[in-house]
Amino acid sequence: MADDTQARPFSGYQEWSQFLNKYYEIDDQIDTLWKEGKKEEVKKIRNILDELREEYIRRLPVLPLSRCPFCGSLFKFLFDPWGLEGFWWNNWGGGISHWDYSPKPCKHFILLLGALNLNGLPPKGGKGECRPGPEIPYVIARILNAHRSRVAVISSIPIHNGYTAYPIAYFTREWSVSVGSITAHWMYETINIGAYWTDKPEDVFDYELLPWVQKGKIKWIEPNDETCTISNNPKFPYANLPGRRKELIIREDKLRTVYIDEPIQMDEIWSYLKKK
Numbered sequence: 001m002a003d004d005t006q007a008r009p010f011s012g013y014q015e016w017s018q019f020l021n022k023y024y025e026i027d028d029q030i031d032t033l034w035k036e037g038k039k040e041e042v043k044k045i046r047n048i049l050d051e052l053r054e055e056y057i058r059r060l061p062v063l064p065l066s067r068c069p070f071c072g073s074l075f076k077f078l079f080d081p082w083g084l085e086g087f088w089w090n091n092w093g094g095g096i097s098h099w100d101y102s103p104k105p106c107k108h109f110i111l112l113l114g115a116l117n118l119n120g121l122p123p124k125g126g127k128g129e130c131r132p133g134p135e136i137p138y139v140i141a142r143i144l145n146a147h148r149s150r151v152a153v154i155s156s157i158p159i160h161n162g163y164t165a166y167p168i169a170y171f172t173r174e175w176s177v178s179v180g181s182i183t184a185h186w187m188y189e190t191i192n193i194g195a196y197w198t199d200k201p202e203d204v205f206d207y208e209l210l211p212w213v214q215k216g217k218i219k220w221i222e223p224n225d226e227t228c229t230i231s232n233n234p235k236f237p238y239a240n241l242p243g244r245r246k247e248l249i250i251r252e253d254k255l256r257t258v259y260i261d262e263p264i265q266m267d268e269i270w271s272y273l274k275k276k
């Protein structure tokens with residue numbers, strides 16, 4: 001679709017939701033056509049869906065999510081603030097890299113992770129599986145401890161559906177740490193090391209944040225601070241938040257969780273599969 005290069009951003013929730021409903025309606029046709037043996041039609045529809053996913057990504061806003069504590073640059077990133085039905089939240093990213101549509105971060109930025117609190121609301125996602133992180137912010141000691149200058153900046157951003165997202169951006173003063181070489185970014189399940197892709201490392205998530213704050217390894221932006229300013233407030237607002245300390249896996253109205261700080265809980269997975 002040549003005219004889509006100028007696609008304007010979604011004006012708000014309404015337009016975003018209509019667009020995705022249209023997408024999922026077209027997607028629903030595939031099963032029927034496939035059963036009827038109409039392979040050419042299926043191919044045509046798959047192409048349309050590919051184009052629509054790309055259009056969706058291009059129409060998302062680029063939002064300030066964090067700020068570099070070293071040079072003060074805003075960290076702006078492509079983001080879907082409306083709901084998990086959007087492909088931004090899929091762990092395959094809808095087949096399109098968020099980085100291709102985001103401005104280049106400052107030289108100190110090395111990693112974006114995140115958490116998502118459902119705030120007690122029911123799970124609501126799209127047809128694709130999404131792994132938005134656990135419900136409360138965390139850090140990975142392996143990454144923070146690898147260099148004395150490394151710092152994680154925690155912020156929060158409200159999602160239209162009532163959830164709260166917590167971007168966790170890592171910055172450093174080291175030379176030559178390439179973005180994406182430490183672990184997989186928020187939502188992504190694989191990590192690109194040089195020329196090949198591999199699964200992300202199974203890191204321990206540390207939810208006890210106050211000791212890291214005291215060591216100066218965590219900085220933060222106050223909730224609802226639209227200027228995204230690094231806070232000087234002595235009280236850290238993201239300690240001991242209520243929520244699941246396990247990675248969420250959401251698909252449509254189904255939620256399951258996986259422990260990150262222990263081997264995958266096979267019991268949980270089996271009970272989930274039995275319920276399906």
Ligand SMILES: [Zn+2]
Pocket residue numbers: 068069070071072073106107108109
């Ligand atoms: Zn910087």
